Amino acid sequence: MQNTTEKSSRSAEGLYKFFIYFVLILLAVTIIVPVAWVFMASIKQNAEFYGNPWALPAGFYWQNFVNAWNGAKMGEYMLNSVIVTALALALLLVVALPAAYCLSRFHFKGCKVLNTLFMAGLFINVNYIVVPIFLMLRDGDVWLKSHFGSGFLLNNLVVLAVVYAATALPFTIYLLSGYFATLPHDFEEAAYIDGASYFSTMTRIIFPMAKPSIITIILFNFLSFWNEYIISMTLMSSTKAPRTLPVGLLNLMQAQQSAAQYGTMYAGLVLVMLPTLILYICVQRQLTQGMTVGGLKG
Amino acid sequence: MRTDKSRKRFVFLCVAPATILFFLFMILPTLNVFRMSLYERGAYSPNETFVGLKNFQHLLRDAQFIRSMQNMILLVVTVTLITFAFALVFAAILTREKIKGQNFFRIIFYIPNILSVVVISGIFSAIYKPENGMLNSIIGLFRNMSDPILWKGEKLVIPSIIIAMVWQAIGYYMVMYMASMSAVPISLYESANLDGAGRLTQFFQITIPLIWTNIRTTLTFFIISTINMAFLFVKAMTSGGPNGASDVALSYMYSQKDAGLYGYSMAIGVVIFLFSFALSACVNKVTNRDTLEF
Numbered sequence: 001m002q003n004t005t006e007k008s009s010r011s012a013e014g015l016y017k018f019f020i021y022f023v024l025i026l027l028a029v030t031i032i033v034p035v036a037w038v039f040m041a042s043i044k045q046n047a048e049f050y051g052n053p054w055a056l057p058a059g060f061y062w063q064n065f066v067n068a069w070n071g072a073k074m075g076e077y078m079l080n081s082v083i084v085t086a087l088a089l090a091l092l093l094v095v096a097l098p099a100a101y102c103l104s105r106f107h108f109k110g111c112k113v114l115n116t117l118f119m120a121g122l123f124i125n126v127n128y129i130v131v132p133i134f135l136m137l138r139d140g141d142v143w144l145k146s147h148f149g150s151g152f153l154l155n156n157l158v159v160l161a162v163v164y165a166a167t168a169l170p171f172t173i174y175l176l177s178g179y180f181a182t183l184p185h186d187f188e189e190a191a192y193i194d195g196a197s198y199f200s201t202m203t204r205i206i207f208p209m210a211k212p213s214i215i216t217i218i219l220f221n222f223l224s225f226w227n228e229y230i231i232s233m234t235l236m237s238s239t240k241a242p243r244t245l246p247v248g249l250l251n252l253m254q255a256q257q258s259a260a261q262y263g264t265m266y267a268g269l270v271l272v273m274l275p276t277l278i279l280y281i282c283v284q285r286q287l288t289q290g291m292t293v294g295g296l297k298g
Numbered sequence: 299m300r301t302d303k304s305r306k307r308f309v310f311l312c313v314a315p316a317t318i319l320f321f322l323f324m325i326l327p328t329l330n331v332f333r334m335s336l337y338e339r340g341a342y343s344p345n346e347t348f349v350g351l352k353n354f355q356h357l358l359r360d361a362q363f364i365r366s367m368q369n370m371i372l373l374v375v376t377v378t379l380i381t382f383a384f385a386l387v388f389a390a391i392l393t394r395e396k397i398k399g400q401n402f403f404r405i406i407f408y409i410p411n412i413l414s415v416v417v418i419s420g421i422f423s424a425i426y427k428p429e430n431g432m433l434n435s436i437i438g439l440f441r442n443m444s445d446p447i448l449w450k451g452e453k454l455v456i457p458s459i460i461i462a463m464v465w466q467a468i469g470y471y472m473v474m475y476m477a478s479m480s481a482v483p484i485s486l487y488e489s490a491n492l493d494g495a496g497r498l499t500q501f502f503q504i505t506i507p508l509i510w511t512n513i514r515t516t517l518t519f520f521i522i523s524t525i526n527m528a529f530l531f532v533k534a535m536t537s538g539g540p541n542g543a544s545d546v547a548l549s550y551m552y553s554q555k556d557a558g559l560y561g562y563s564m565a566i567g568v569v570i571f572l573f574s575f576a577l578s579a580c581v582n583k584v585t586n587r588d589t590l591e592f
């Protein structure tokens with residue numbers, strides 16, 4: 001009697017294990033296959049897209065990438081994206097690090113109000129306020145034009161980078177403050193006794209200790225700046241404006257519906273996702289561990 | 299010398315740039331959303347006329363706005379429920395069971411989260427393409443495909459978007475819950491095992507209550523981010539089409555802005571703001587439990 005129940009529970013166990021693996025592998029397949037499919041499609045000739053979608057590419061048709069890079073200007077857009085992302089990240093770090101440090105470790109007039117406001121900023125989604133930002137910049141351009149003859153606020157990569165950095169502030173300050181608040185005050189007291197100034201204490205002692213948090217915010221903000229497209233599309237709406245990569249890709253996808261340049265479009269897709277995939281492969285451990293510090297995303 | 303004055307100057311120099319940027323590009327535009335919703339504004343001139351609540355009265359009679367709100371609520375509710383159910387179950391499996399290749403699964407499941415929504419919409423248009431699409435060619439093995447399924451047609455467009463959004467979100471939340479679940483002490487499960495509690499009982503009686511605080515915070519932020527993600531997906535995948543069948547509130551707001559109706563567009567913005575705050579307050583209230591410690 002006991003023997004049979006044990007046997008049946010063991011076979012139930014085996015069935016359960018099998019089921020778990022089946023579901024896990026199924027989910028993994030639904031993620032790997034479409035991504036791999038796009039990579040394969042990017043080296044197919046246009047005629048191959050009218051046959052079986054699961055057929056392997058007939059050969060390496062690199063011309064797709066040449067067409068995307070030059071013809072669809074993805075190379076130019078890539079450079080724009082690199083510039084915007086780098087500028088926005090640099091600005092964000094320069095502005096957010098000292099602010100987070102002071103907000104979490106100094107008591108001054110209004111520090112409570114500011115902390116609350118930055119916390120409230122976590123709930124403001126950028127896409128809720130993209131229209132007023134656009135109108136504010138356009139009004140600014142009109143004013144500049146009437147006084148100086150030309151405006152530069154819209155269709156400007158630098159302004160886009162500033163908007164990116166500004167809208168990433170609440171999340172970044174929240175994450176950094178959380179880390180700074182855990183450090184004991186002894187570090188600063190020791191530095192002050194040695195005669196270090198406030199500034200050098202902050203840059204030489206505190207910031208190096210926060211390196212893991214800083215890497216985390218660089219990773220997350222890199223991904224969000226690189227992938228962002230609504231703000232970029234809104235603030236760079238003129239036809240001659242420099243485009244970022246996702247917006248260029250969106251235009252390419254809309255254009256291919258009429259032109260049916262499938263190969264070029266998939267090559268464009270690969271060009272947009274390849275940098276993030278490579279970065280992910282290099283830092284996946286840091287990324288998936290870092291996120292538990294923040295526990296949220298914008 | 300560390301005088302009071304030098305301390306003040308230091309704090310000011312550190313905090314001022316961030317505060318100025320934050321006010322200029324976040325606080326001010328937010329206030330402007332509320333202010334502009336009470337005005338009508340010319341499409342090309344910055345002249346504004348005060349119209350009171352007229353924009354909101356129009357909203358109530360705008361069938362497309364009501365449809366877009368319904369779509370948004372439907373997306374938020376279904377995507378949240380499906381994502382959380384899957385993420386919690388997968389996280390529990392990957393932390394509690396001895397799974398070979400646990401790391402491999404974690405790495406793979408996280409991939410969609412690092413892709414741009416534009417890329418994901420490109421991938422899914424290859425999946426959903428009526429002729430020669432990945433999905434239809436698989437279904438074609440089982441049934442006759444003389445009339446291909448239109449995944450982005452008026453009937454199926456919302457479920458199609460839901461699938462894409464869940465596909466994107468599961469991994470992120472799974473990885474997050476894996477971290478908090480692995481902090482639950484194993485001894486609790488061991489004693490539950492001795493008491494003869496099954497896997498399901500352990501999941502609902504031990505795992506879920508102990509990471510409840512984490513679930514609660516993430517739920518609030520997930521709702522806000524889903525309102526936003528729904529817009530990103532709709533804009534890239536369908537632009538609200540066909541015939542406005544997939545419009546969500548934010549994409550409708552954006553199309554009104556493109557039409558030059560700024561006041562009206564901002565009235566929609568106000569509704570979305572209030573809706574998201576009310577919803578997160580409700581969720582916060584409903585999910586309030588006594589915190590358990592371990």
